[in-house]
Amino acid sequence: MSQIYLDLLIIICIGLLVWGILKSERIYQFPFYMGGVFTSFILPQAVSLVFKPGLASPQAVQNVLIMSSLCAAMCWIGYSGNANLKLIKKLEFPFDEKKLLHAGILLIxxxxxxxxxxxxxTPQTNSVGNWTGPSTIIYFFRQTFYIGLVILLQSVIRKPRGSKINYLLLTLSPILYTIILGGRRSPTAGLILIFALSLFFEKRILPPRLLVASVILLGIFLIPLFGILRFGIWEKLFTGNLSVSDLMSGLDYIMQGKVLELRNAAIIMEYVKSEDEYGYGSGYWNGLVFQFVPGQIVGQEFKSSLYINTGTTNLSAKLFEFTGYQIPTGSTTTGIGDSFLEFGYFGCLIFAFLAYFFKNLWISSRYYGNSFSRIIYISLIYQMHWIITHGTYLFFATNLVFNSLFLILVKMYIYDGKKTITRFTRYY
Structure with a gap:
């Protein structure tokens, strides 16, 4: 049965990619983007898990393949609904362009x-190696940089000025430092997507569809290679020494099946099903408490009292007791695992809700020329791969809620009732 469910996942991933390739502008829409992440990140691990399940039972492997297929399918099903015109209208408001630019510079x-x-x-760490203390707060608020970058970049593309261009170049230097010296995957993909979407919305510039499809297929090899080589991958690229054998080594690492995030998800799913211990949304509340309540200020005891304790509390210890499996350090449970942990198979609806949300943002940005919707769209979707690779908890608290709070503050600052609603370049 595992092979049948694997084939189903492959078919759904191909379907999402074909849907995007058929029309050029779809490459920047939610279903295609998520299809690319499922294809390059989940699919190789799924193949490896089927043939090298490790401590995951055959039933656990089947469970995670079914859930993966459901989540991938919901990325299209949720997107296929009609847009909510009332919501789109609410996203429109008159604002001061100069204040918007000032807000972007301030956030940067x-x-x-x-x-x-x-x-x-100096970061402090706890017993499992996670950061604690002031460093966690500082790291949390550094994300405002990317919201400001989106605002500044759109302003530069729309109305290029020497001072804005110079400030943009200065702004990009720390990101490039992180990408090149750190060999980080997320900042690399994020920066490319921020630029690509900004150029599309403002100038209707689109890359060739064949190039995009090739990049997704190449990602199957490059994603694990980034994790192995880090800075070394850029050294090989710049010196022209990146060979086919290097690319194959990344895929071989996944196929060895030593560390698979999808195996983490499979064993978690088997545990919660057998013990009937679901979070029922408590994980999202606990994620908000973890991210937004500073224990250094209010006290760790008070912060701990805000957590909702359920059967999923201390999950790592329970998994080890249940199966003898220990989640490898540095690996994740994926959005497949934590959404199931909260709601079982109904957790796939999270992907449908997000798909519908981004459908409305796309309509507002693309067809209504809403500049603020474009800022929301870009500042959220460039990190959407986290919902698959890292988990829905992390995206919900660190990205969706955090960005929404700061974008609300930006809206309050730039709102100007004396002006008329401004719609920027629209393409039909």
Missing amino acids: AFGSLCNALLFIV
Whole structure:
């Protein structure tokens, strides 16, 4: 049965990619983007898990393949619904363009300050190696940098000015430092997507569809290779020494099946099904408490009292007791695993809700020319791969809620009732 469910996942992934390739502008829409992440990140691990399940039972492997297929399918099903015109209208409001630019520069400056402080403040770690103390707060607020970057970049593309271009170049230097010296996958993909989407919305520039499809297929080899080589991958690229054998080594690493995030998800799913211990949404509340309540200020005891304790509390210890399996350090449970942990197979509806949300943002950005919707769209979707690779908890608290709070503050600052609603370049 595992092979049948694997084939189903492959068919759904191909379907999402074909849907996007058929029309050029779809390459920037939610179903295609998520299809690319499922294809390059989940699919190789799924193949490896079928043939090298490790401590995952055959039933656990089948469970995770079914859930993966459901989540991938929901990325299209949720997107296929009709847009909510009332919601789209609410996204429109009159604002001051100069204030918007000022807000972007301020967010960049604040995020850059947080980045600089991370080099000064020595991180404290807990027993499992996770950061604690002031470093966690600083790292959390550094994300404002990317919201500001989206605002500044769109302003530069729309109305290029020498001062704005110089500030943009200065702004990009810390990101490039992280990408090149750190060999980080997320900042690399994020920066490319931010630029690509900004150019599309403002200038209707689209890359060749064949190139995009090739990049997705190449991602199957490059994603694990980034994790193995880090800085070394850029050294090989710049010197022209990146060979086919290097690319194959990344895929071989996945196929060896030593560390598979999808195996983590499979064993978690087997545990919660057998013990009937679901979180019922408590994990999202606990994620908000973890991210937004500073234990250094209010006290760790008070912070701990805010957590909702369920059968999923201390999950790692329970998994080890249940199966003898220990989640490898540095690996994740994926969005497949944690959404099932909360709601069982109904957790796939999270992907459908997000798909519908991004459908409305796309309509507002693309067809209504809503500049603020474009900012929301880009600042959220460039990190959407986290919902698959890292988990829905992380995306919900660290990205969706955090960005929404700061974008609400930006909206309050730039709102100008004396002006008329401005719609920027629209393409039909």
